[in-house]
Amino acid sequence: MKLKDKTILITGASSGIGKAVALRSAQDGATVILASRSENKLNDVKSEIEKKGGRGVVIPTDVTKSDEVKNLFLKASKDNGVIDVVFNNAGLGFISNIWEMKAEEIEKIIDVNVKGMILVAKYAAEIMVRQQYGHMIMTSSLAGLITVPQWAVYVGSKWAITGFADSIRHELRPYTVKVSTLHPGGVRTDFFAEDKANIDISKMGDTVSPEEVAEAVYEAIFTNQKKILIPKMAKSYSFLYKYFPAAVDKMLEKQVQEIEYHENLPEDEPEFSYVKCVKCDS
Numbered sequence: 001m002k003l004k005d006k007t008i009l010i011t012g013a014s015s016g017i018g019k020a021v022a023l024r025s026a027q028d029g030a031t032v033i034l035a036s037r038s039e040n041k042l043n044d045v046k047s048e049i050e051k052k053g054g055r056g057v058v059i060p061t062d063v064t065k066s067d068e069v070k071n072l073f074l075k076a077s078k079d080n081g082v083i084d085v086v087f088n089n090a091g092l093g094f095i096s097n098i099w100e101m102k103a104e105e106i107e108k109i110i111d112v113n114v115k116g117m118i119l120v121a122k123y124a125a126e127i128m129v130r131q132q133y134g135h136m137i138m139t140s141s142l143a144g145l146i147t148v149p150q151w152a153v154y155v156g157s158k159w160a161i162t163g164f165a166d167s168i169r170h171e172l173r174p175y176t177v178k179v180s181t182l183h184p185g186g187v188r189t190d191f192f193a194e195d196k197a198n199i200d201i202s203k204m205g206d207t208v209s210p211e212e213v214a215e216a217v218y219e220a221i222f223t224n225q226k227k228i229l230i231p232k233m234a235k236s237y238s239f240l241y242k243y244f245p246a247a248v249d250k251m252l253e254k255q256v257q258e259i260e261y262h263e264n265l266p267e268d269e270p271e272f273s274y275v276k277c278v279k280c281d282s
């Protein structure tokens with residue numbers, strides 16, 4: 001009953017891991033502040049929360065817009081008093097070789113996963129430092145601890161968040177504000193949908209449901225667990241990468257080749273002038 005009569009604010013609450021954490025929190029009677037862009041989907045989550053005995057508050061927010069993030073925290077603090085937990089989770093990924101990535105995809109990943117998460121953390125910290133109390137959980141990824149070919153932009157965004165969270169943990173400790181990072185491996189959510197990462201998750205090996213992740217997040221709330229790694233495979237990869245990075249690189253290269261999203265050689269690009277295949281015989 002950890003969150004009974006407490007308030008948790010969740011970004012990315014309309015779907016996947018965020019929605020599962022919202023429902024898990026509601027089960028124990030929490031007030032859940034639901035933020036993401038899709039108001040209709042948030043309202044559906046709110047209805048489910050109320051059926052489970054919690055209270056849902058919908059505040060549609062695009063985390064890439066600083067005025068909307070500020071408004072989220074203004075409204076949340078005004079309506080609810082103390083904010084006990086912030087689950088800073090909204091994020092997305094597009095996967096391909098770096099030369100095949102569209103500029104808009106790169107911009108979206110950096111805008112949501114880095115800028116958006118940092119803005120949410122900034123306003124959460126403004127409130128929690130004054131409360132001298134709180135717990136912020138930031139969704140990084142297993143990809144925020146290891147390297148993965150063809151996931152480079154996503155990996156870069158998640159390493160940024162791991163480093164950011166590890167740094168603010170020290171800043172916030174004197175104010176009894178805790179900071180944790182969540183590092184899931186493959187989770188069966190809309191993250192992999194066609195208009196997003198567009199990958200067949202069944203080829204990713206050991207995967208978990210968003211509900212299993214929510215249980216791990218829920219356990220970590222109010223404990224001093226700095227890094228939440230799920231499933232077990234994520235723990236093994238991160239441990240191995242720390243001490244044997246070359247071995248993990250080899251394993252991941254093999255796994256990525258099996259998934260094989262794209263052709264390896266880029267198509268001719270008439271917009272640029274370049275010398276084709278410098279090393280090839282003419």
Ligand SMILES: NC(=O)c1ccc[n+]([C@@H]2O[C@H](COP(=O)([O-])OP(=O)(O)OC[C@H]3O[C@@H](n4cnc5c(N)ncnc54)[C@H](OP(=O)(O)O)[C@@H]3O)[C@@H](O)[C@H]2O)c1
Nearest residue numbers: 012014015016017036037038062063090091187189190191
């Ligand atoms: N699934 C995995 O295997 C996996 C593994 C490791 C880490 N993660 C991380 O887990 C987090 C949640 O992903 P998920 O797997 O639950 O995927 P998901 O089901 O696609 O959920 C993504 C959530 O982010 C929200 N979002 C996207 N852009 C937003 C924006 N600009 N402003 C506000 N909200 C925005 C979406 O809501 P709207 O569309 O309504 O805005 C949605 O609620 C992400 O940070 C992801 O990187 C996922």
